[in-house]
Amino acid sequence: MPATALPPSGESPLTDLKTCDARGMLEVHRAFRKGFDEAIGLIDGVSSGDTAHADVVAQQLMLMSTTLHAHHESEDEHLWDMLDQRAPSCAAHVGRMKAQHAQMVVHLEALNRALPAWRASASATDAAPLRAALQGVSESLATHLPDEEANIVPVIEQVVTKKEIDWFAEHGRNSTPKGQGWYMLGAIISAQPGGGRDWVKQNLPAPGRLAWRLVGAPRYAKYRAALEGRSS
Numbered sequence: 001m002p003a004t005a006l007p008p009s010g011e012s013p014l015t016d017l018k019t020c021d022a023r024g025m026l027e028v029h030r031a032f033r034k035g036f037d038e039a040i041g042l043i044d045g046v047s048s049g050d051t052a053h054a055d056v057v058a059q060q061l062m063l064m065s066t067t068l069h070a071h072h073e074s075e076d077e078h079l080w081d082m083l084d085q086r087a088p089s090c091a092a093h094v095g096r097m098k099a100q101h102a103q104m105v106v107h108l109e110a111l112n113r114a115l116p117a118w119r120a121s122a123s124a125t126d127a128a129p130l131r132a133a134l135q136g137v138s139e140s141l142a143t144h145l146p147d148e149e150a151n152i153v154p155v156i157e158q159v160v161t162k163k164e165i166d167w168f169a170e171h172g173r174n175s176t177p178k179g180q181g182w183y184m185l186g187a188i189i190s191a192q193p194g195g196g197r198d199w200v201k202q203n204l205p206a207p208g209r210l211a212w213r214l215v216g217a218p219r220y221a222k223y224r225a226a227l228e229g230r231s232s
Helices: 023-037 039-044 051-086 088-121 124-151 153-159 162-175 181-191 193-203 206-227
Strands: none
Touching (some): 023 051, 023 124, 023 162, 023 181, 039 124, 051 124, 051 153, 051 162, 051 181, 051 206, 088 124, 124 153, 181 193, 193 206
């Protein structure tokens, strides 16, 4: 049964006045959707026994798993309490988000358990539990992300401050595994409409755009070529 949108509280109804811009959450969600939806295809593109290729794909899967877990962890530890206090009549939505996160953890833990064996062997036998875990993550995201975007993000933009929403963005950046910042940025950019060209102009300052063009984009292109098993 589809969720019914609720106002944050009788004392503080939603208005047209925003306290922050939470579009960044939707932009990161696009990267998670794309990253997990393509994951099984990346695994299937690894030839049996090609552990060098499997290692690159495993790195990508671990990047997606780690950053998704960190994204949800920040919400579990900070966002839900804010909404409980500031938008109490959204308790049903918040409770549903917590339950969906708990189910996601089950699939992410299964992914993390299955990954090392396949990474070491690149065998179809070891790929089976990994594929099942990834299917679980994708199906959970297909339920959770639209629900959160429809019923939580509008409330965030009414009751969370710019400083607070900026903390979540910084937490996400700090949670990216060392040495993989360009890869995560590339995943976010490539998941945006039109391949992210407008996103880069709107979200990166001039020095950042130059660094992306000269350093980040070539590295990401080479990384994608390795992921897909083709020459860069």
